[in-house]
Amino acid sequence: MFTERANKIFRQAVTDYHQTDNVDAPINNPHRKGSIDAVLYHKCWIDAVQWHLEDIIRDPDIDPAEALKLKRRIDKSNQDRTDMVEDIDSYFRELYANVKPFPDATINTESPAWALDRLSILHLKIWHMREQTERTDAAADHIAVCRGKLNVLIEQLHDLTTAIDQLLDDIESGRKYMKVYRQMKMYNDPDTNPVLYKK
Numbered sequence: 001m002f003t004e005r006a007n008k009i010f011r012q013a014v015t016d017y018h019q020t021d022n023v024d025a026p027i028n029n030p031h032r033k034g035s036i037d038a039v040l041y042h043k044c045w046i047d048a049v050q051w052h053l054e055d056i057i058r059d060p061d062i063d064p065a066e067a068l069k070l071k072r073r074i075d076k077s078n079q080d081r082t083d084m085v086e087d088i089d090s091y092f093r094e095l096y097a098n099v100k101p102f103p104d105a106t107i108n109t110e111s112p113a114w115a116l117d118r119l120s121i122l123h124l125k126i127w128h129m130r131e132q133t134e135r136t137d138a139a140a141d142h143i144a145v146c147r148g149k150l151n152v153l154i155e156q157l158h159d160l161t162t163a164i165d166q167l168l169d170d171i172e173s174g175r176k177y178m179k180v181y182r183q184m185k186m187y188n189d190p191d192t193n194p195v196l197y198k199k
Helices: 002-020 036-057 064-095 112-133 140-173
Strands: none
Touching: 002 036, 002 112, 002 140, 036 064, 036 112, 064 112, 112 140
């Protein structure tokens, strides 16, 4: 199943990132350049870096100028993430290009790649929630609450994995069809963001 492979890659990327736990650490992608495995690893690395940038920017004592720099970096990261999700959807569209959907085939509410985007982020949630359950400086009730949340996240991982596999199976068999919609984020485009084009 594709998600078995994706889950393994996401776990590896999250673990590798936390070897340094540094948002500026260079990515050392172990997969063949241009392969779908390399794209999935890179995608999850972007998610890991952005997760920690979001933590840093919430420091109430952060210097405002530094916060603005971080905000710009997060914006770029979001765009890179979106571009990569669209690359993953292009991979699936090519993979299933010769599938003829049934006349009554339906479309899903999200594409396979956006579901994989949620799966990647779920691996980060699990890593960090597990980290909370292992703290020695936190109260017992905090640990207990986090253990409960961790159990829910692990269940969610199982359910999402199953749902993605079912979606891919449905697309491959023609019961569902997919479209790739570009995000068209208007605030990043100097031609569509009025603050930019009115300058």
